[in-house]
Amino acid sequence: MASVTTGAxxxxxxxxxxxxxxxxxxxxxxLIAYALYVQYVLGLEPCPLCILQRVAVMAVGALFLLAALHxxxxxxxxxxxxxxxxxxxxxxLVAVRHLWILAQPAGSVAECGASLDYxxxxxxxxxxxxxxxxxxxxxxxxxxxxxxxxxxxWVLVALVGLGAWGVLVNLVAKxx
Numbered sequence: 673m674a675s676v677t678t679g680a681x682x683x684x685x686x687x688x689x690x691x692x693x694x695x696x697x698x699x700x701x702x703l704i705a706y707a708l709y710v711q712y713v714l715g716l717e718p719c720p721l722c723i724l725q726r727v728a729v730m731a732v733g734a735l736f737l738l739a740a741l742h743x744x745x746x747x748x749x750x751x752x753x754x755x756x757x758x759x760x761x762x763x764x765l766v767a768v769r770h771l772w773i774l775a776q777p778a779g780s781v782a783e784c785g786a787s788l789d790y791x792x793x794x795x796x797x798x799x800x801x802x803x804x805x806x807x808x809x810x811x812x813x814x815x816x817x818x819x820x821x822x823x824x825x826w827v828l829v830a831l832v833g834l835g836a837w838g839v840l841v842n843l844v845a846k847x848x
Contacts, residue, residue, distance in 0.1 A: 692841025700733025728763025
């Protein structure tokens with residue numbers, strides 16, 4: 673396969689900015705599809721922090737799709753790289769907070785409170801976010817693991833990868 677030499681190394685010549693952004697969108701869509709599979713087929717209900725992580729993955733995916741459709745010039749591509757990384761960073765921060773809650777001793781996290789739907793109906797958004805980020809008993813429960821890592825750990829890994837991919841394809845790959 674032919675490669676293009678850039679300041680950051682070698683990328684396959686077939687990897688255009690548009691294709692790279694489409695791959696980022698596809699990866700984000702696959703993550704959400706798996707989250708829905710876990711919820712509706714395996715029957716594991718997401719906690720409020722899991723829902724916020726899903727929102728971040730969806731935002732990253734939407735930005736990848738927008739970047740692919742727009743296929744920005746060399747001047748516009750860094751804007752997409754920054755936006756994708758900001759959305760990924762928001763999800764990373766939520767995932768780290770979730771992992772911190774999981775690492776707390778049993779009984780040190782508040783018991784389950786009101787549902788996210790109820791809070792969204794009766795509280796202003798900033799109060800909902802404050803309560804959700806404080807965590808609850810349902811956020812401290814581990815229902816799923818793969819290779820010894822919990823779901824929030826895998827979301828963290830995925831968002832770090834997607835953020836790095838967003839920089840690579842929007843700052844290194846060329847528009848062809």
